[in-house]
Amino acid sequence: MAVVAATALNLSATDALAEKLKVAGIYTVPIQQKWVGTLHRALTAAKERGEIEYSFSEKVANTDYVRVMREYAESGVNMVVGEAFGISREARKVSDDYPEIAFLMGDPGGPHGENFSVFDNWIHEPCYLMGVVAGTMTKTNKIGMVGGFPIGEVNRLFHAFMAGARSVNPDVEFKVSFIGSWYDPPKAKEFAFAQVESGVDVLYAERAGVVDAAREKGIVAFGNVNDMNKAENGTDVVVASALWHMEPAIDYAIAQVKAGKFAAEDYKEWTMMKAGGASLSPFYEFDGKIPAETRAKVEALAQQIKAGDFVVETNDEEPKSTF
Numbered sequence: 382m383a384v385v386a387a388t389a390l391n392l393s394a395t396d397a398l399a400e401k402l403k404v405a406g407i408y409t410v411p412i413q414q415k416w417v418g419t420l421h422r423a424l425t426a427a428k429e430r431g432e433i434e435y436s437f438s439e440k441v442a443n444t445d446y447v448r449v450m451r452e453y454a455e456s457g458v459n460m461v462v463g464e465a466f467g468i469s470r471e472a473r474k475v476s477d478d479y480p481e482i483a484f485l486m487g488d489p490g491g492p493h494g495e496n497f498s499v500f501d502n503w504i505h506e507p508c509y510l511m512g513v514v515a516g517t518m519t520k521t522n523k524i525g526m527v528g529g530f531p532i533g534e535v536n537r538l539f540h541a542f543m544a545g546a547r548s549v550n551p552d553v554e555f556k557v558s559f560i561g562s563w564y565d566p567p568k569a570k571e572f573a574f575a576q577v578e579s580g581v582d583v584l585y586a587e588r589a590g591v592v593d594a595a596r597e598k599g600i601v602a603f604g605n606v607n608d609m610n611k612a613e614n615g616t617d618v619v620v621a622s623a624l625w626h627m628e629p630a631i632d633y634a635i636a637q638v639k640a641g642k643f644a645a646e647d648y649k650e651w652t653m654m655k656a657g658g659a660s661l662s663p664f665y666e667f668d669g670k671i672p673a674e675t676r677a678k679v680e681a682l683a684q685q686i687k688a689g690d691f692v693v694e695t696n697d698e699e700p701k702s703t704f
Contacts, residue, residue, distance in 0.1 A: 504538060
């Protein structure tokens with residue numbers, strides 16, 4: 382029985398809270414991929430706390446995605462978490478057909494109906510902070526950036542990183558490349574090699590594979606979404622990573638479903654620094670190599686961002702190379 386419709390189904394609030402939610406995750410790539418892995422970790426944590434029953438399907442092609450959504454809906458789950466990029470219209474139709482189920486979907490559009498909430502990757506704030514550090518570390522004044530696709534979710538991260546670097550180093554230039562895939566480490570590595578050949582001495586590793594290139598070429602890199610210093614053999618290579626935490630968003634959604642209050646919302650605020658949805662990783666072994674003035678500036682900016690006193694601009698337009 383779907384808890385999201387507790388009132389309509391005449392369940393008391395106590396009954397709704399007593400039920401263990403059944404949650405399904407539907408992912409187009411393996412859970413080892415860092416974007417999907419962020420969702421998976423948050424849901425696994427809720428499962429381990431005993432709050433939900435959690436099942437998932439990975440490597441689901443867009444052509445099969447709607448079918449899998451409907452299969453989970455018919456199986457009696459209370460909430461579906463996944464990604465509707467590329468199938469937004471079809472996913473919304475499924476939510477219309479199952480109004481008693483909560484849908485929390487990665488999607489570039491807005492909320493839909495009464496039960497289709499959306500989220501996106503809003504880690505542009507720590508990306509700006511990384512840019513501040515990168516701008517002080519480059520010796521050639523050339524920074525490389527390797528991403529998956531030039532969509533808003535990625536573009537805003539690149540622009541924020543570039544803005545942070547320019548705020549401390551107006552002379553810095555950028556080489557921007559997109560590999561046309563969300564998970565192709567060998568291809569990302571080759572693109573990074575090409576950028577190094579063009580003179581960059583700092584890399585922004587939006588995709589897996591870039592850190593390996595940085596290591597082989599003896600330069601530093603900055604990570605994205607997960608802690609690449611620890612997760613991608615980045616010791617002595619990855620200065621810091623812009624981290625994405627889905628726990629605040631997932632936990633809020635679970636609470637709303639349990640209370641029978643789940644509604645169509647934009648979860649943007651839950652994936653930003655103020656709510657704990659984004660953060661800058663530690664500098665690890667680079668801590669002593671970064672000037673104290675730069676570290677103090679980054680910390681002050683982080684506090685200002687959390688307090689709402691400093692706003693990092695969001696720019697979803699495709700970034701271009703400047704050299």
